[in-house]
Amino acid sequence: MVGHGIVFHEVSHTYRPAKGREVLALDQISLEIKRGEFFALLGPSGCGKSTLLYALGGFQPLEKGSITVAGKSVTGPGPDRGIVFQNFALFPWKTVLQNVLYGLERQGRGKKERLLQAQQYIDLVHLTGFEKSYPSQLSGGMKQRVAIARMLAYEPEILLMDEPFGALDAQTKTILHEELIAIVERKPKTVVFVTHDVREAVLLSDRVAVMSARPGRIKEIVDTSHLNSRQPGLTQTIEFNAAVDHLWGLIRDDAKTARAQ
Ligand SMILES: Nc1ncnc2c1ncn2[C@@H]1O[C@H](COP(=O)(O)OP(=O)(O)O)[C@@H](O)[C@H]1O
Ligand SMILES: [Mg+2]
Structure with a gap:
């Protein structure tokens, strides 16, 4: 690969x-991430x-x-490359559907196709029924689902x-x-x-x-x-917690340094 x-x-x-x-x-930083x-x-x-x-x-x-x-x-x-930010970054003046449609509009597909595509991803993140809601009407988890659907929609x-x-x-x-x-x-x-x-x-x-x-x-x-x-x-x-302990050991000292800075 x-x-x-x-x-x-x-x-x-x-x-x-x-x-x-x-x-x-x-x-x-040198790093390789596999497909x-x-x-x-x-x-x-x-x-x-x-x-x-x-x-x-x-x-x-x-x-x-x-x-x-x-x-x-x-x-x-x-x-x-699609991106999801930490703090939702949705358009507050757009509905859930409009937020998810954003990004598809630049792809040059027909309107009907775009709507189907957006709906597919709204369903995928379990937001069916909230298409017309605005971000301010949603919980934090739902907002992040919208952000994920918006990212996934243009595949x-x-x-x-x-x-x-x-x-x-x-x-x-x-x-x-x-x-x-x-x-x-x-x-x-x-x-x-x-x-x-x-x-x-x-x-x-x-x-x-x-x-x-x-x-x-x-x-x-x-x-x-x-x-x-x-x-x-x-x-x-045990395996999961062993991995967690190992990683904690690696970041513990650095976390202290970061706080002290
Ligand atoms: N636009 C910026 N101008 C100046 N310093 C920045 C800027 N963005 C980030 N930094 C600094 O660069 C370092 C790394 O930031 P960042 O990549 O946001 O770290 P992390 O995401 O791990 O918290 C931090 O010390 C931060 O203060
Ligand atoms: Mg950060």
Whole structure:
């Protein structure tokens, strides 16, 4: 599969704001994500997870290094990569249906086809019946379902998710985990999932890259593909908790450093 996946090659990035001090956010990141893999980026707040994800999305120009997708250099956003942000980022003045239709409009399909496509993804995230609701009328979990449907609707091959469930309560989070697992099973995708939640990373992913506190580097990549996300009671098993403990050990020291900064 080499060459068909995502390759980060010696990616470094320094923020140079007009005011305030410069921040080295990413330091020489090299990483390969296989096609079809569910890959988590795990690390303490401020370690550069979002910067790395946005660079892959094409929203964040790179200072040094390169990113390729299926052998092609990333130079900007593209329909092969869909993104879900941490804080919903829905259009408040558009209904659920209109939000999901957004993005399809630029694809040049007929109106009827677009409506069918949008409805299919609204159904997939279990929002049937809420097509005419506005984001302000929805719970946090429902808003994030809309954001996921909007991303899925134009059928990108790669899903970029930046702490998508970070703002949700534990119960809603669990339900959306199950839904995401089912969605990815039905429509295979490459997923790059940013989180600071160790259990979430282990539950969802095939591999977890642990990033160190600023400047962001890859500390270790842990293979968790032997843990089947669909196995009932997985989070209660010894294997699951061993993986969680191992990852905690890796990020614990860095989490302390990040807090002290
Ligand atoms: N636009 C920006 N200008 C200056 N510094 C930034 C900017 N965006 C992020 N940073 C800094 O870069 C570092 C990495 O940020 P980020 O990628 O958002 O980390 P994470 O997503 O892991 O919390 C942080 O120290 C953050 O304060
Ligand atoms: Mg972030």
